[in-house]
Amino acid sequence: EAGVAQSPRYKIIEKRQSVAFWCNPISGHATLYWYQQILGQGPKLLIQFQNNGVVDDSQLPKDRFSAERLKGVDSTLKIQPAKLEDSAVYLCASSLDPQTLLYNSPLHFGNGTRLTVT
Amino acid sequence: GDSVTQMEGPVTLSEEAFLTINCTYTATGYPSLFWYVQYPGEGLQLLLKATKADDKGSNKGFEATYRKETTSFHLEKGSVQVSDSAVYFCALSEGSGANNLFFGTGTRLTVIP
Numbered sequence: 001e002a003g004v005a006q007s008p009r010y011k012i013i014e015k016r017q018s019v020a021f022w023c024n025p026i027s028g029h030a031t032l033y034w035y036q037q038i039l040g041q042g043p044k045l046l047i048q049f050q051n052n053g054v055v056d057d058s059q060l061p062k063d064r065f066s067a068e069r070l071k072g073v074d075s076t077l078k079i080q081p082a083k084l085e086d087s088a089v090y091l092c093a094s095s096l097d098p099q100t101l102l103y104n105s106p107l108h109f110g111n112g113t114r115l116t117v118t
Numbered sequence: 119g120d121s122v123t124q125m126e127g128p129v130t131l132s133e134e135a136f137l138t139i140n141c142t143y144t145a146t147g148y149p150s151l152f153w154y155v156q157y158p159g160e161g162l163q164l165l166l167k168a169t170k171a172d173d174k175g176s177n178k179g180f181e182a183t184y185r186k187e188t189t190s191f192h193l194e195k196g197s198v199q200v201s202d203s204a205v206y207f208c209a210l211s212e213g214s215g216a217n218n219l220f221f222g223t224g225t226r227l228t229v230i231p
Contacts, residue, residue, distance in 0.1 A: 004161065042122070042207055042221025043162070091162070107219075109161035 002026065004110035006092050012116045018080040021113045025073070025094030031055075033107065034067055034077050035091040043091055049075065082117045089114050120145045124208050124222035131198055131229050139193040139225045141182075141208035149210040151175075151184055151191040154221070156205045165193075165206070198229045 005024040013019050025032050030051050035043035046065065048055040052072040060067070064083070069075040079086055089112040125140040143149065153165040153175070166175030171186035180195045193206060208222040 040223060042209070042223050044221070045219065093162075107162075107164070109163065111159065111161045 004092055004094050004108050006090075006110035006113055008113055009111065010114050010116075012118065013082055015084055015117050016081040018078065019082055019115060020079075021077045021090050021092075021115075023075045023077070023092030023110060025075070025092070026108055029094035029096055029108070030072070031095045031097065032069055032075050033093040033095075034075070035093065035109075037089040037091055037112070039088070046077070079115075082115075084117050087115055087117045120149065120210060120212060120218075120220050122208050122210055122220055122222035125225055127224075128226040128228060131227070133200055133229055133231050134197045135229075137193070137195040137198045137202075137227065139206055139208075139227070141191045141193065141222060143189050143191065143208075143210050145189075145210060145212055147212050148186075149212045151182070152209040152211070152219075153180070153182055153191070153193050154207040154209060156207070156224075158204070162207065198227070200229045200231055203227055203229050 004026055007022050011019055032049045034046040036046050037043040046060045047057040047067045049069045052069050065079055067077045091112045092110045093107040095107050121144045123142050150169045152167045154162045155165045156162045165180055166177040166182060168175040168184035171184050174181055174183045180193060182191050182193045184191055191208060205224045205226045207224045209219055211219045
């Protein structure tokens with residue numbers, strides 16, 4: 001099966017600019033996640049969608065970050081305006097079901113988008 | 119709150135050497151524990167898991183045992199290969215949903231021939 005697709009792979013922007021990332025999950029996966037992985041740290045969940053509804057966005061900096069999954073398939077994550085501390089790899093993951101961690105095939109991660117803010 | 123502390127890297131080993139990557143955790147309840155691996159140029163993928171105390175997770179020659187008494191979940195492999203070179207993440211969850219998944223900082227392993 002095709003994996004989780006993300007684009008672009010790399011993005012360099014100046015602070016205060018805007019940027020958007022795109023994710024296409026595995027076909028049929030109802031649950032989609034965005035993670036932020038700062039260099040030297042583990043991934044941190046930003047937002048979780050179940051179909052086109054938000055399940056958890058408690059860690060999303062809502063003053064500058066937004067995400068949508070309008071048709072319950074693809075998703076975009078936007079940062080506006082970007083700050084230096086937003087430099088990180090942004091990972092998208094999907095799963096068949098939100099109650100997935102106990103199963104043998106839990107989260108499927110994409111390769112990520114590496115953002116550099118200068 | 120919940121947290122995971124991983125052995126700092128990077129770790130460099132010769133092929134066929136024994137590998138241990140330490141992981142300890144702090145949790146308020148009874149978490150499930152995971153090891154994820156990220157090979158160069160690829161996304162994170164689940165390596166193994168354990169859902170209760172004394173469980174042993176295993177996959178691809180790697181093993182980790184859930185030790186409640188020492189709050190640890192150390193990753194081991196008896197004989198590493200060059201293809202095991204990757205970044206390894208320890209993680210825990212106190213629920214079955216990924217919104218409760220907490221990752222450690224990762225340990226980079228390089229295996230040299």
